[in-house]
Amino acid sequence: MKVAVCIKQVPAKDAPLQITDSGAWIRETDIGFEMNEPDSFALEEALRLKEKHGGEVVALSMGPQRTKQVIKEALAKGADRGIHLEDDKFFLLDPLSSAKSIAAALKKDNFDLILTGLQSDDQGFGQTGVLLAELLGLAHATIIMQIELQGQRLKLKRELESGWFQWVELPLPAVLTIQSGINKVRYASLKGIMAAKKKEIAVIMRESLGIAGEPTQRVERIYVPQKAKRTEFIDGSPKEAAAKLLEKLRHEARVL
Amino acid sequence: MKILVITEQREGKWNPVGFETLVAAQQIAATQTGSRVTPAVIGKDVRGLAEELAANQVAEVLLVEHDLLKRYTPDGFAIALRQAIAQLQPDLILLPHTYQVRDYAPKLAASLDKGMIADCVGYRAEKERIVFVRQMFQGKTAADVTFIGAPPWFVSFQAGAFRGDQVSRGATRAPITAIKTDLRPEQIRTTPLELFREAKQAVDLTQAPILVAVGRGIKAPENIPLAAKLAKLMGGELAASRPICDEGWLPMDRQIGSSGQTVAPKLYLALGISGAIQHVVGMKGSRTIVAINKDQNAPIFEVADYGIVGDIFELIPALTEALEKTK
Ligand SMILES: Cc1cc2nc3c(=O)[nH]c(=O)nc-3n(C[C@H](O)[C@H](O)[C@H](O)COP(=O)(O)OP(=O)(O)OC[C@H]3O[C@@H](n4cnc5c(N)ncnc54)[C@H](O)[C@@H]3O)c2cc1C
Ligand SMILES: Nc1ncnc2c1ncn2[C@@H]1O[C@H](COP(=O)(O)O)[C@@H](O)[C@H]1O
Numbered sequence: 001m002k003v004a005v006c007i008k009q010v011p012a013k014d015a016p017l018q019i020t021d022s023g024a025w026i027r028e029t030d031i032g033f034e035m036n037e038p039d040s041f042a043l044e045e046a047l048r049l050k051e052k053h054g055g056e057v058v059a060l061s062m063g064p065q066r067t068k069q070v071i072k073e074a075l076a077k078g079a080d081r082g083i084h085l086e087d088d089k090f091f092l093l094d095p096l097s098s099a100k101s102i103a104a105a106l107k108k109d110n111f112d113l114i115l116t117g118l119q120s121d122d123q124g125f126g127q128t129g130v131l132l133a134e135l136l137g138l139a140h141a142t143i144i145m146q147i148e149l150q151g152q153r154l155k156l157k158r159e160l161e162s163g164w165f166q167w168v169e170l171p172l173p174a175v176l177t178i179q180s181g182i183n184k185v186r187y188a189s190l191k192g193i194m195a196a197k198k199k200e201i202a203v204i205m206r207e208s209l210g211i212a213g214e215p216t217q218r219v220e221r222i223y224v225p226q227k228a229k230r231t232e233f234i235d236g237s238p239k240e241a242a243a244k245l246l247e248k249l250r251h252e253a254r255v256l
Numbered sequence: 257m258k259i260l261v262i263t264e265q266r267e268g269k270w271n272p273v274g275f276e277t278l279v280a281a282q283q284i285a286a287t288q289t290g291s292r293v294t295p296a297v298i299g300k301d302v303r304g305l306a307e308e309l310a311a312n313q314v315a316e317v318l319l320v321e322h323d324l325l326k327r328y329t330p331d332g333f334a335i336a337l338r339q340a341i342a343q344l345q346p347d348l349i350l351l352p353h354t355y356q357v358r359d360y361a362p363k364l365a366a367s368l369d370k371g372m373i374a375d376c377v378g379y380r381a382e383k384e385r386i387v388f389v390r391q392m393f394q395g396k397t398a399a400d401v402t403f404i405g406a407p408p409w410f411v412s413f414q415a416g417a418f419r420g421d422q423v424s425r426g427a428t429r430a431p432i433t434a435i436k437t438d439l440r441p442e443q444i445r446t447t448p449l450e451l452f453r454e455a456k457q458a459v460d461l462t463q464a465p466i467l468v469a470v471g472r473g474i475k476a477p478e479n480i481p482l483a484a485k486l487a488k489l490m491g492g493e494l495a496a497s498r499p500i501c502d503e504g505w506l507p508m509d510r511q512i513g514s515s516g517q518t519v520a521p522k523l524y525l526a527l528g529i530s531g532a533i534q535h536v537v538g539m540k541g542s543r544t545i546v547a548i549n550k551d552q553n554a555p556i557f558e559v560a561d562y563g564i565v566g567d568i569f570e571l572i573p574a575l576t577e578a579l580e581k582t583k
Contacts, residue, residue: 013472013530014551017396026393095362096371118358121394126374127362130330134363139445140330142359159515160451161355163508167449179515181502214405216371220387224553225398231547231563241564242574245546246582248562253544255466255523256490 001055001149003046004106005079006116006128008036009063009070013121023221025091028066035070038117042178044185045147046115047078053149056080058109062102062206064088075196076188082199087206091123094215099131104209107136111173113154118143118177129177140175141168145182257288260318260346260408261295262337264354265305266328273352275420280379280413281350282313282424287381294318296340296435298333300326306432313424318344322437329446330360332439337364340435346408348386353412365410372410373401375533377417394532395555415514415537457509459493466492466523469512469539470500473528473549473568477505482572483527489579495519497529513538527568531556 011017012032020027035043046057059074061067062085071082085105090098106114114136116129133140145165146157158166159179188196234244249256261281263274278295285291296318297305306319320340324332337360341349351357353375365372373388377398380387387400388411403409461467468487474480480494487494494510501511512519513535520541527548529535532555539545540559547560548571557563564571 011393017393017553019397026397094371095374096366096369099366122392124375124390124392124394126358127372130359130362131366134366140363141446143355159355161514162518163453163516164451165454166451169447169449171445180498213369216405217373217401217403220400220402222392222397222399224396225391225555225558227558229559229561231557231560233563233565235565238566238570238574239578241566242571242578245562245564246575246578249523249544249546253523253561255544 001049001053001112002058002109003049003055003113003115004058004060004109004111005039005043005046005074006102006114006132007039007043007059007061007070007074008117008120008122009033009061009067010036010120010122019222019224023223024219025222033066033069035073036117036120036122038119038178038180040185041180041182042115042117043074043077043079044183045178046113047186048183049113049147049149050078055112058083058111060085060102060105062087062098062105063090068201071201072196073188075199075201076193077186078192080199082201084201084203085206086203090206094217095125095127096131096216097211097213098125099128099135100211100213101206101209102128103132103135104211105204106132113172114138114175116175116177118179129175133175136175138173138175139170140177141170142177143179144176145179147176257285257291257348258344258346259285259291259293259348259350260341260344261293262349262351262357263295263297263305263309264352264356265297265299265302268302268305270305271352271354272420273354273415275423276415276418277350277352277413278312278314279418279420279422283418284348284379284381284386292316294344294346296320296337298325298336303432310430310432311425312430313426314430316430317432319432319434320437321434322439324439324441324444325437327448328356329444329448330363331444331446333360334364334367335439335443336435336437338367339437341368341408343435349408349410351410351412353414357412361410361412368408370408370410371403372412373403374412376411376413391533394530395558396553414533416540454508458507459509461493461495461510461512461517461519464493464519465521466490466525467495467512467519467521467539467542468492468525468527469495469497469529470506470527471497471529471535472499474500474505477503479569480505482576486572486576486579489576489583490523490525492521492523492525497535526556526560527572529556530554531558
């Protein structure tokens with residue numbers, strides 16, 4: 001089975017974000033980046049499918065130079081090769097143009113399965129996987145918590161709201177968006193890290209794909225949201241703050 | 257401006273978020289001259305629901321029915337709704353940002369080569385255009401987004417962005433238009449099987465008056481007992497954000513949020529939880545919310561009544577000690 005995993009590199013969870021003066025994006029200097037969380041679960045799922053059924057795992061990431069890091073990480077964990085779709089200004093793309101670019105880069109490989117995360121932690125469109133399916137003419141299912149391969153069909157556990165789930169079946173080839181928690185992700189071994197150095201990363205300049213057409217939408221400005229609620233901040237040493245908080249909960253909010 | 261609202265139902269029961277979207281449509285319509293709001297209901301045997309919609313202040317109700325729409329599939333819904341869109345020719349298509357909408361709406365929009373602004377929390381009607389507001393970076397920033405190019409434009413609104421009980425009722429009943437839906441079994445690739453819940457819940461957090469909830473800030477499973485002890489002293493139960501349950505540090509039935517429990521205790525203490533919307537929807541109805549987080553910009557402070565910017569590994573022991581003293 002030939003599996004592609006789309007992996008986005010996003011700011012590290014605890015990175016202090018600062019918006020650029022133009023309001024178009026965040027300052028990328030001085031912050032750390034990491035693999036988008038659900039994408040690391042998608043990668044793990046792809047590696048397990050390959051271990052069970054054979055085949056190939058290809059890791060694709062679109063973004064600037066820094067993005068190569070997550071491809072290398074995927075290769076170190078066991079992906080066979082990488083595709084770096086390079087674009088310094090990927091953040092200016094609307095979800096549809098972004099997906100059209102990724103679809104174009106994946107198309108000629110005829111994958112049996114394409115996995116994405118269900119959502120990215122930075123732009124958070126929550127659309128890319130579903131768009132890839134439509135653009136490539138494939139069946140899809142979203143928010144997946146279990147994958148069983150049955151011949152040329154997949155049996156999938158979809159997460160629904162409020163603790164509900166549903167089983168669905170689909171024919172291959174297909175696109176799935178993976179939810180965090182579907183598996184326990186592995187760490188890269190030293191051997192894996194060494195082996196990754198010899199693996200191929202194909203670089204495609206996004207512009208060279210010639211994705212035509214107007215974008216469908218434009219982000220005019222990114223900003224820190226205005227607070228809707230007045231939070232009463234309590235300060236002091238931990239001891240003082242704890243005492244003040246308990247006092248307020250007992251006598252002001254009357255909930256203790 | 258013609259506004260189509262796609263409501264959501266399952267087995268004849270409304271998903272209430274659809275009415276929030278209807279409110280959004282009515283409010284947007286009020287800012288644009290000559291607007292018409294048209295809600296649609298999609299499924300099998302849903303005329304009764306269309307009748308209910310017709311009592312609201314709307315121009316018309318679309319009834320999208322077919323045997324093959326009895327159970328949701330992305331192919332079935334996208335094909336049927338494309339036919340409804342072709343007939344109505346709306347400018348703006350509003351949807352509730354449910355898991356079902358996430359599953360088919362981007363596909364539907366892309367099949368028309370149109371874009372969707374998903375998971376919006378609000379809008380601003382400006383001269384000649386509407387600015388949609390959505391979150392980015394897990395709620396740490398907001399973004400103003402506008403459409404480029406010709407309609408229809410697709411927008412989904414986050415649960416809780418509008419109040420469903422503010423829907424305007426109509427003076428007269430709106431007409432119901434049944435869409436001629438042409439759908440064949442071979443066009444549907446997905447086979448939907450049964451819906452189910454995981455093993456039954458060991459605790460019912462919805463009944464707990466006080467919840468002490470831990471997030472990834474708790475760092476390691478060894479630290480959970482610190483919070484458990486605090487919960488016990490406060491007379492409450494332990495709850496968690498999703499990653500804690502994903503890791504198996506606490507069982508799934510303690511997860512709060514869109515894919516877990518929705519709770520409204522009198523006190524919710526969030527320890528090292530960032531406040532992503534999928535968590536917040538599950539607890540924002542709590543009477544008093546306290547957040548302790550080392551990041552003063554954490555979105556959890558958006559919904560907190562009391563906040564302490566600090567290290568939970570200093571504050572949990574301090575709270576524990578203070579409570580032990582007064583016992
Ligand atoms: C479709 C979907 C459904 C989802 N469903 C749910 C759901 O039901 N429930 C849910 O919770 N999430 C859900 N999520 C995930 C959600 O988006 C967030 O990823 C998650 O809630 C983050 O959990 P967290 O706040 O514990 O972790 P993080 O976002 O990593 O936040 C950790 C926080 O701890 C703080 N911190 C770290 N160390 C300390 C310290 N020593 N002292 C004080 N503070 C500290 C940090 O500043 C940070 O704010 C869902 C996501 C999607 C896309
Ligand atoms: N620039 C990108 N490079 C690689 N994968 C991406 C990129 N953008 C989105 N994806 C994939 O699409 C998923 C959903 O992203 P989004 O639609 O932005 O929420 C992510 O989890 C990734 O798997």
